[in-house]
Structure formats: C-alpha cells, structure tokens
Amino acid sequence: MATGRTHRPATRSRGIPEATVARLPLYLRALTALSERSVPTVSSEELAAAAGVNSAKLRKDFSYLGSYGTRGVGYDVEYLVYQISRELGLTQDWPVVIVGIGNLGAALANYGGFASRGFRVAALIDADPAMAGKPVAGIPVQHTDDLEKIIEDNGVSIGVIATPAGAAQQVCDRLVAAGVTSILNFAPTVLAVPDGVDVRKVDLSIELQILAFHEQRKAGEEAGPDGAAPTAATRKESTDQGPEGDVPAVMPA
Amino acid sequence: MATGRTHRPATRSRGIPEATVARLPLYLRALTALSERSVPTVSSEELAAAAGVNSAKLRKDFSYLGSYGTRGVGYDVEYLVYQISRELGLTQDWPVVIVGIGNLGAALANYGGFASRGFRVAALIDADPAMAGKPVAGIPVQHTDDLEKIIEDNGVSIGVIATPAGAAQQVCDRLVAAGVTSILNFAPTVLAVPDGVDVRKVDLSIELQILAFHEQRKAGEEAGPDGAAPTAATRKESTDQGPEGDVPAVMPA
DNA sequence: CCATCTTTGTGCACGCGTTCACAAAGACAT
DNA sequence: ATGTCTTTGTGAACGCGTGCACAAAGATGG
DSSP: OOSOBSSOOOOOBTTBOHHHHHHHHHHHHHHHHHHHTTOOEEOHHHHHHHHTSOHHHHHHHHHHHOOOEETTTEEEHHHHHHHHHHHHTTTSOEEEEEEOOSHHHHHHHHOHHHHTTTEEEEEEEESOGGGTTOEETTEEEEEGGGHHHHHHHHTOOEEEEOSOHHHHHHHHHHHHHHTOOEEEEOSSSOOOOOTTOEEEEOOHHHHHHHHHHHHHHHHOSSSOOOOSOOOTTOOOSSOOOOSSOOGGGSOOO | OOOOBOSOOOOOBTTBOHHHHHHHHHHHHHHHHHHHTTOOEEOHHHHHHHHTSOHHHHHHHHHHHOOOEETTTEEEHHHHHHHHHHHHTTTSOEEEEEEOOSHHHHHHHHOHHHHTTTEEEEEEEESOGGGTTOEETTEEEEEGGGHHHHHHHHTOOEEEEOSOHHHHHHHHHHHHHHTOOEEEEOSSSOOOOOTTOEEEEOOHHHHHHHHHHHHHHHHOSSSOOOOSOOOTTOOOSSOOOOSSOOGGGSOOO
16 A cells, blocks of 8 residues: 555544455455456455455454355355445545646546546646646646636545645645545645545655665665764765655644 | 555564554655755654654654654754664665556656655566657666566666556566565555565555545435345446456456 | 753553454255 | 254454653753
C-alpha cells in the first residue's frame, strides 16, 4: 500500500473496523476474478489465499457484514460480490474530478481501474490556460476558474488532487468549499481539512523510502557501521533535496 | 495513503516499529522544508503540526532513533534531517528500474519526487518492442528481454512494477530472480514473493473505494435503506467490472 | 549558584487488530 | 433419520500502536 489514511479518528463506521474496510476492495477483486471464471462458491481458505490474507481474518471481516456463508460449503461468489459492492457503495455511480493534469493527472485520467469500479471521471481541471479544451483521455480539460461550477453541476463529492505540492492546499480548500467531502491526494503535502472531510494520501516517494529502509537493513550491518555521528552543522550531501518542492508543507509557525 | 504493506510479519527491524518507519518520510519532508527556510530548531509541537501528527507520537517515534532533542529547546533541524535520512538509507544512492512504461510508468519516470530523495531511475523497461529506444523522461526505454542484464549491470535492488495486472507476477518473478529484493507494485494484483523480498502496493482504485465507503456513510441512511436482500443469483448492474483485468489475481485453485 | 520555565523522553493504560482454536451449523451419504 | 465431514462464525488471548500525563533535563535569567 501506499501511505494510508490521514488522521481519521478511528471512527469505526457502523461497527465495521477501518482495517476491514480497507480489505474489502481486495476481496472484491478476487471475487470478481472468480465470478468471471464462473466459479459458484469459494471457501474462506481459497479466497484468503487469493487475496493474500489470513483465512481467519477474512472470516472475521465478513462477519462484520453479516452471515453470508454456508457452513460446510463456503461463500456464494455472486452474492458476496453484490454484498461487498453494496457495502462499499459501488452500486451507485460516483462522479470524480481530477485536478492537476500533468503527467500523473493524465495517467490517472487514462487509468482504467476507475471506470471499471463505478467511478466516473466527470471532469479534468487544470490551472494552465493552455491546457483548456485540450482533450485528455477523451475528456476536455477545463480551467480552474470553473472549478466550483463543475463540482456543483456534476454533484461531485470525490476529488482527486494531482497538482504540484504548492497548489494542493489551495485546490483542496476550493474543492471542500464547493462541496467535495472526500479527497484523494497525490501531492506531497499534508492537507488541512475541516471535520467531516476524508482525505487519503498516496505518496510515491514515501513508499520508496520505506522500501529503502528495509533494503538498507537487509543489505546492512556488514558494511560501514558509520560510527562517528556528524555534528549538527554537517549536512548530508547525497540527498540534495531537488526541485519538485514541498515548499508549502510547513506553516509559518 | 495508498494501500500499505503486504504481509510483512511485523518484523520490527532493529526495534523501530513499522508504523514509525512509515512516518519518518513525513517528518523528513517537513524538516526539509524548515531547512530550506533556514529554521535552526523546531519543537516537537511545531513539527508535529507540520507533519499532521500527534506531538507525543512524534517524540516517541524519535525516541526510537535516539535522544536527538534538547529539552527546553527542541530539535536541531539539520541534525535531524541527517539522522532520519541516514536511518531511512537515503544517504546512499538507490538505482531503481521501472517496468511497464504505459501512462502510469511514464508518469512515474517523470516524477521529480524520486530523484530528489536519492532514488535514481536506472532504467525503463517495457515489453512492447515499439517502445524500445524511445526516450521517456530523457531515458531510453529498453526491452524486457534485457531485464536480467539491466538489473545486474546496475546493481538494482528496488523495482517498480507499472505493468497491466496480467503481466505483474511474471515480471515480479523475473525481477526477484535477477536479484531485486524490494518491489513497489502499482498493478492491481497480489504478488507472491519469496521470504526476504519486500512488496509495497499502491492501488489507486482501492483508495477510491475506501473513500466511497465513507462517502456513502456520510451521505447515508436517509435515502434508500435497500431492505430486501437480493437472491444469490441477482447480479449488481452498476458495477460492471470492465476490462483492465485483474484476471490472474486468483490462482487456479 | 539558584530558581523558573520550557520541552523532551517515557511509563502506563487503553483500544484496535490479529490470530488461534473450537463449537455450532449445515451438507451429504447411507 | 442419523452420523460423518467440512467449513463457518466467534470467544478469547495476545501484541502493537496511540495518547496521556509527568518526571527529568537543560536553558535562561537573576
């Protein structure tokens, strides 16, 4: 996974643990694959293997949704697909806007995994006037000026931010003011949002840094124990933090 | 966040909790921003606010690294930047290969956040012969046939998979066989890897599904309680699982 | 040198999530 | 109808992560 939730106060919604919710899409994917193969039923053991989780965990997860299995047999694939889809809210259509149509934003617009799960890209928005009208993934890019109108006209409640870090908070504020209550943030910034607004963050460089940590540990300990700690004045030289700024990540204090 | 770790057995490396490791890049980013502003010291309260976490949590996190603060004053920014960078392994250069240069792969290749953190894109690899030699982000794409040689020649230990789901496991196997021990997976598939190999998964559609769940709950309960549960034969119609297949996500059982 | 004030570092308790292990439930054969 | 066999659903124990609250440590001023 990437970097997970942002300060959700563990608000176990209707008794379904957050950790369980995060796994439901995983189960759904495995079940969908089974459905395509016309597999009628599946045991918790098999499904758990396909989803890469413990079978006891899977059974407990499902128990939060209800008793949908049959002892001695397993789970009805089609039925479970429906139940999980409904629980996740995928039986309805979710219009989504993507703000910031750079490399990443364009890739997201082209990403098939959205539309296939009931998420409809209602609009692409960018601050660059030169982009306006230019079609990306078959959808014409609109200018940031019209953001509020776009949100309102399309009844958008989910926004995706793929802008540079410097613009993210401002875009976020406008999205929230216009009525968006769920945000998927790809910009490397901590977003401040009012209560009632959900933010999930995907940070590519953070994922790599976590991998690097474990990688170092695996490679580790034999070469260079790096004994003498440098003084406070010593600056590391390898990690020159380049452009691509997270400049506005810190408040003026 | 995206979808986090995959089946790491909570192997608290050298006493540093996994949850703490996941936050270190966050602190590092906030600290780097402070460093650029030439702020000399910062209190746990200020830094916690900038990173969007609890100050007690931040102090406990830092306590795992050592006693780097000064009571009554706070933390030396430069010193802390160095210590965290070293702990994360960012003081060394990490050559990375990206496999699968489609929309997403190309966006990743162009992403500035990698190079700025000590991650160097050593090679771009794609299975399409038509892509071979074509430069993306200034780097010529190479064919999958040369994957093993590329890994070996460049001493790559971190691989990024941005292929379609159907190709992911196969690419993963080849990467691992060639010596890669850390994988960042963007393909919507559960990857099977031998012990000792770390996999982190970033799944865009899963993030949206989690948001949709909470969104449904927020919008919730007033409209359509949807009482009568459909029979097992009833198939939901809205979420027609389209193309963009996660076909090979499930084993033949 | 002493008092005061700020801020760290951490002991402790609590809650969530995971896992084990097993009883209950149903299918299926006889 | 009864017994056997498979698999679910869950009670209970455990471990990790979080947050409170405070004592220890050092800076700073008199």
